[in-house]
Amino acid sequence: MGRLPFDLEPFTKRNTPSDSRINTEFTEECRGRLYRLFGTEATDRELTGAYTELEQEYIREFTGFGKAHNADQALLEFLHNEDHEYVLEYIEYLYNILWSSNRDRRTLVKIDSRLRRILRDCRMLLQIKPDHETLANYGYEPYKYEPIRFEIIGSEALLNADSDIQKIAESSQWREAVEPYNVAWERYQEDEVDLILFKQLNLVLENVMYKICKEDNNWVDDGAGLGTCLNAMKEEGFFEPNNELYGEWSQIGSGINNISEQIEEIESELEKVGNGVKIGVQKPNGDKHRHGEISEDYAIMLLHQVAAFLTFAIQRHESMSQ
DSSP, rough: OOOOOOHHHOOHHHHHHOOHHHHHHHHSHHHHHHHHHHHHOOOOHHHHHHHHHHHHHHTTTTTTTOOOSHHHHHHHHHHHOOOHHHHHHHHHHHHHHTSSSSHHHHHHHHHHHHHHHHHEEEEEETEEEEEEHHHHTTOOTTTTTTTEEEESSOOOHHHHHHHHHHHHHHTTTHHHHHHHHHHHHHHTTTTSHHHHHHHHHHHHHHHHHHHHIITTTOOSSSTTHHHHHHHHHHHTTTTTTTHHHHHHHHHHHHHHHHHHHHHHHHHHHHHTOOOOOOOOOTTTSEEEEEHHHHHHHHHHHHOOOOOHHHHHHHHHHHHOOO
């Protein structure tokens, strides 16, 4: 026999850590893009003004502005050499200065779109509040309302969960079943929180649970759905000694499916009347949220929860199979 009669995942692939698709700090690429954006759009006075705010806050000098010959050079040195948190605070000061200027709204909205694209492309789990729609449509002025703020979404737990699911997805045994999670994540990264994203999250749960319950253990009949699979897993002692996990994951799966159905119904109604009204969805807890707000908050929470559950379920399944 000259070749293996089965697929063996290479040792190096099994043991090489996956690159996280989430960055917790500004990368060099991101810093460069921030420089090109604000070095072009902000005046020397605005660049220096934001630095003064930062300097007065911490009562210290920072790289760049104290020695550079001009504000543009100072910005370059600052962005490429200072720690992430100081760069973030500086950009926040500068952004509020820009939105407090007398620039026309179209220019500011364009800058806002570019900044949000940079954060998405650089895989930063940061959100800008207020959202783009509010800034674009309501003539937002920070000195009249609340300052524009950067907020962190996600956590170290999310990083770990996403890294774990990527590692699992590299295995030929699970790659196909887990692929919908990657599709959902890509939708989120592209700021497309829609029916496709929620359906993909629902699908990945169904895929993995069905593989565990039917294909690997024959605990359920052909075509069993997510609820049936979760019930079977509970009956087989899958969640012991923490059976409360069953209730938590049943609720999450039901919530994702409910959101998908509600978005689908709303989109169907919009197609009938032929208008472009902003989609609104009802979250499982009964709170009404606009589509854009879910893209910032609820979707990332679901991505985290689904990744964590998939990792738990697959690792538990593999340990029970040994």
